[in-house]
Amino acid sequence: MHNYKNLEVWKRSVELATQIYSLTDHYPKEEKYGLVSQIRRCSVSISSNIAEGAGRGSDKEFKLFLNYALGSCFELETQLLISINLGLIAEEIQKDVLNELTEMQKMIYSLIKKYS
Numbered sequence: 707m708h709n710y711k712n713l714e715v716w717k718r719s720v721e722l723a724t725q726i727y728s729l730t731d732h733y734p735k736e737e738k739y740g741l742v743s744q745i746r747r748c749s750v751s752i753s754s755n756i757a758e759g760a761g762r763g764s765d766k767e768f769k770l771f772l773n774y775a776l777g778s779c780f781e782l783e784t785q786l787l788i789s790i791n792l793g794l795i796a797e798e799i800q801k802d803v804l805n806e807l808t809e810m811q812k813m814i815y816s817l818i819k820k821y822s
Contacts, residue, residue: 772821
């Protein structure tokens, strides 16, 4: 079993999900059950999959859940890019959020390689 609470990528993914919740508070009400719901679910999925995989009994299972977390990162990135195209995210926030997400993708990928 791995201690996910000691992983920097898990800590940062929890922080990103928290930031995403604040960010999507400003989306139009008609997006509550559309983009907002989808964005929030996949942002939470990143840290959740890291934690779930860490609680599994083997490195192989941990790696599988790290791959799920990586997939959620790319899903979130896509939804954020759609939000940017729709003008739902302020320009000054765009770079910070996307840069953090890119760093998270790299960190998860590195962990996956460690367990390959």
